[in-house]
Amino acid sequence: MxxxxxxxxxxxxxxxxxxxxxxxxxxxxxxxxxxxxxxxxxxxxxxxxxxxxxxxxxxxxxxxxESPQPKVVAKLTDSGAESLSTQRDAILPTDLNSGAPLMALAIETSAGEYRPGDQLWLRQLPPEDAPKAINRDVLVPRKGGRFAFGRLIDRQGKRVGVLPPGLGQKQLVVDDPPWFGVAEMLVRRL
Structure with a gap:
């Protein structure tokens, strides 16, 4: 082994x-x-x-x-792409299990830094962990099966404030969300 x-x-x-x-x-x-x-x-x-x-x-x-593993073969630095002294296994985010479930958000229209076809992987956390996610992109469930997505900018008591990506968007306030998903990895086809 x-x-x-x-x-x-x-x-x-x-x-x-x-x-x-x-x-x-x-x-x-x-x-x-x-x-x-x-x-x-x-x-x-x-x-x-x-x-x-x-x-x-x-x-x-x-x-x-017998199980092939993708390799990290180079690193991108200020001076360009450089080889590593030794290759190492690439570890997928799904392998780095923190115990919190993963979920994905499909991006169908451009919004801020996101493009159509992107897939954003998020880690589901309990509401009490919201302070750790301030200034991070989050997905927050709302009443009626809807969601708020954007930068977590505020938490006051059981309320969270989310600023959607893109210009001219107004802050959304969600009362007492049962969980929120913190952006962990962006997958973009080239």
Whole structure:
């Protein structure tokens, strides 16, 4: 089995020390490094500890040799496209499971930075997490099966204010939404 700890850790922007500190009980960066490289055996106990620290399902840490995985082969910097010193597995947002469900919004008309044909993936969160999503694009359910979509600009008590994309749009206020979806990834065909 090939372990994907390093790829998931890098995709989440964590260092070896970050993962080590997030383990319960905490461990050392050296131990995490040895588990990543296969110098130390990845037992079920370690899989569960590291998966919890990375906030993914334990089975995401390993994959069989037969399953092809897309690769990150280059990075775009100020000086242009540059190759990586070593390629790494591309981790899909659906693989980085935070426990909150994913949903998608189909864009059928241009609105702000969105174009027809775009697909916006959102992570469903409870209303008490609204402060974490201020200034992010959100989808908020409204009464009568309707939705509000736009930048979350305000939260007062059980009310949220959403500014729709595009010029000249007025703020929408939604009372006591049961959840909201925070934009996580934009998929656009080229």
């Amino acid at each position: 090939i372990n994907r700890i390093r790829d998931i850790r890098k995709e989440k922007g964590m260092t070896l020390a970050d993962v080590a500190a997030a383990c319960e009980p905490p461990t050392t960066a050296q131990t995490i490094g040895r588990l990543e490289t296969g110098m130390r055996n990845l037992s079920l106990v370690w899989m569960n500890r590291i998966a919890a620290a990375l906030q993914v399902e334990p089975e995401m840490l390993v994959r069989g040799k």
